[in-house]
Structures are given as structure tokens and as C-alpha cells.
Amino acid sequence: MQHLLIIDNDMPQNFITILKSExxxxxxxxxxxxxxxxxxEKPIMxxxxxxxxxxxxxxxxxLLKSDDITKNIxxxxxxxxxxxxxxxxxxxxxxxxxxxxYLVSAEDLAKKIRKIIPQE
Numbered sequence: 001m002q003h004l005l006i007i008d009n010d011m012p013q014n015f016i017t018i019l020k021s022e023x024x025x026x027x028x029x030x031x032x033x034x035x036x037x038x039x040x041e042k043p044i045m046x047x048x049x050x051x052x053x054x055x056x057x058x059x060x061x062x063l064l065k066s067d068d069i070t071k072n073i074x075x076x077x078x079x080x081x082x083x084x085x086x087x088x089x090x091x092x093x094x095x096x097x098x099x100x101x102y103l104v105s106a107e108d109l110a111k112k113i114r115k116i117i118p119q120e
Contacts, residue, residue, distance in 0.1 A: 007035030008049035018106035050079035
């Protein structure tokens with residue numbers, strides 16, 4: 001079972017339901033600080049929100065990519081924030097994709113994740 005880390009305090013329940021039905025083991029963190037700690041468990045991928053209660057998603061991404069333990073974990077930003085500046089910054093910091101939450105169905109999200117993650 002592949003381990004996904006979700007760092008988001010507002011993940012739609014239908015996304016979680018579909019990902020579980022796709023046989024992903026999900027670990028959730030409701031804030032950036034907790035997410036950074038859980039990332040050290042080396043999930044196969046991290047789904048990261050931009051709006052977190054403590055620090056911004058881009059700041060979490062910067063910290064993940066500067067840590068030798070977590071720098072090679074693929075990070076996908078999953079956010080309702082769609083301003084081009086924030087998207088460009090996330091991609092420049094190392095996010096492999098930036099997905100706008102309200103523009104993607106749970107099924108399409110699962111398909112996108114399957115395309116990105118390394119096959120076992």
C-alpha cells in the first residue's frame with residue numbers, strides 16, 4: 001500500500017474517500033509544522049495545501065526541499081488559490097504539479113497521482 005501524506009486542514013472528504021478506495025494509505029497533518037514532521041516518514045508523495053493555519057504551503061515546500069530527508073519526495077500543491085504568482089513560486093520551489101482543488105474531481109485527482117508516483 002502506497003503512503004500519501006496530506007498536509008491540509010480543509011481536504012474535501014470525497015478526495016479522501018477516493019484515495020482510500022485506490023488503496024493509498026493516508027496520513028493527514030492539519031498544519032505545516034506537523035506536516036514537516038510526518039514527511040520524515042518518507043511518504044511516496046505529499047499533497048500540500050497553500051492555506052494552512054501556521055505557515056504557507058510554499059514555505060512548507062521550501063523547508064521540505066531544503067531537508068536531505070524529504071527533498072526527493074514529490075510534492076503536489078492542491079489548493080483553491082489560483083493566482084499565477086503563487087503557482088509560479090510553488091513550481092520554482094520544486095512542486096511537480098499545482099492542482100486547483102475546485103477544478104478537479106476526486107477521480108481525476110487519483111488518476112493524476114497514479115501518473116506521477118513511481119510504480120512499484
